[in-house]
Amino acid sequence: MATAVNGENHYDRAEEVKRFDALKIGVKGLVDSGLTTIPRFFVHPPETLSDLKTKPKSVVIPTIDLSGPRATVVEQVAAEPSTSSLPTSRPTASWRDTLQVKLGPTPPELENIPEVCRDEVVEWNKQSEALGERLMGLLSEGLGLDADRLKNITCLEARMMVGHYYPHCPQPDLTVGIASHTDPGVLTVLLQDHIGGLHIKHEGDWVDVEPVHGALVVNIGDILQILSNDEYTSVEHRVLANPSREPRVSTAVFFNPSATEALYGPFSELTSPEKPPRYRQFIHQDYMKMFLTKELGGKTLTNCYRM
Numbered sequence: 474m475a476t477a478v479n480g481e482n483h484y485d486r487a488e489e490v491k492r493f494d495a496l497k498i499g500v501k502g503l504v505d506s507g508l509t510t511i512p513r514f515f516v517h518p519p520e521t522l523s524d525l526k527t528k529p530k531s532v533v534i535p536t537i538d539l540s541g542p543r544a545t546v547v548e549q550v551a552a553e554p555s556t557s558s559l560p561t562s563r564p565t566a567s568w569r570d571t572l573q574v575k576l577g578p579t580p581p582e583l584e585n586i587p588e589v590c591r592d593e594v595v596e597w598n599k600q601s602e603a604l605g606e607r608l609m610g611l612l613s614e615g616l617g618l619d620a621d622r623l624k625n626i627t628c629l630e631a632r633m634m635v636g637h638y639y640p641h642c643p644q645p646d647l648t649v650g651i652a653s654h655t656d657p658g659v660l661t662v663l664l665q666d667h668i669g670g671l672h673i674k675h676e677g678d679w680v681d682v683e684p685v686h687g688a689l690v691v692n693i694g695d696i697l698q699i700l701s702n703d704e705y706t707s708v709e710h711r712v713l714a715n716p717s718r719e720p721r722v723s724t725a726v727f728f729n730p731s732a733t734e735a736l737y738g739p740f741s742e743l744t745s746p747e748k749p750p751r752y753r754q755f756i757h758q759d760y761m762k763m764f765l766t767k768e769l770g771g772k773t774l775t776n777c778y779r780m
């Protein structure tokens with residue numbers, strides 16, 4: 474809504490967002506209503522939009538075959554390229570709808586899941602739990618630690634599944650599907666469909682993560698970067714607003730520690746006088762509170778605890 478203040482157009486963004494939320498139609502509802510221009514509160518600032526038009530660099534993102542010999546897989550996992558630049562948080566509206574389901578150690582609460590995909594959610598919960606355990610074993614071994622090291626500090630126990638729906642965006646140059654961020658947890662297992670639009674930052678450039686049929690995308694999160702004392706680096710990523718007529722759907726399973734009152738910091742086995750810890754220790758629930766209340770003042774979680 475535009476109201477005249479001192480003869481100038483005053484835009485009350487918070488009020489507009491509130492009115493949109495109250496409609497409870499989501500972005501899909503807007504698109505279904507035949508909208509051809511996007512509401513102003515979805516328009517991102519020029520600093521976000523300027524590099525959307527730069528063609529992403531073509532870099533082959535390695536696909537690791539988990540059925541290969543264990544030592545080879547560990548080597549491949551440990552040698553993964555890391556990103557060098559760090560994002561700032563810019564909380565702005567995104568052109569997508571989401572559905573969140575809390576997973577293990579308790580089973581998903583079925584009443585929150587639309588009936589049409591309950592069986593799939595329950596099955597993917599099982600599969601992703603097993604996959605998460607395998608990946609954490611490989612990532613632990615990649616650090617030269619016991620395969621159970623991450624599991625033993627509860628990194629498998631608090632999982633969250635998020636379903637993203639990115640409908641067609643009539644003005645994809647003015648907004649984003651998800652703004653640039655790093656995932657705050659230990660790791661994320663992402664299943665994307667064939668539409669595309671996911672970018673990661675690699676050596677300062679945006680790189681397109683082209684969908685590979687039958688492959689999952691695994692993101693290192695901020696906690697794993699801290700635990701590994703920077704041996705692994707959390708990956709900055711974003712999703713473009715979807716220009717295609719066909720909606721894009723993705724499912725992310727986030728792995729987080731369940732020991733909310735425990736202290737986390739770089740693994741002591743990885744630090745020494747020559748390799749001092751690069752991060753302060755923190756209590757996990759303080760960390761999550763900072764993430765959820767966005768008290769980061771434009772910093773990433775890794776930057777907050779970096780010494």
Ligand SMILES: O=C(O)CCC(=O)C(=O)O
Nearest residue numbers: 635637665671712723725
């Ligand atoms: O939809 C995607 O491909 C990415 C989703 C994502 O980055 C997230 O949920 O944190």
Ligand SMILES: [Fe+2]
Nearest residue numbers: 654655656710
């Ligand atoms: Fe993410």
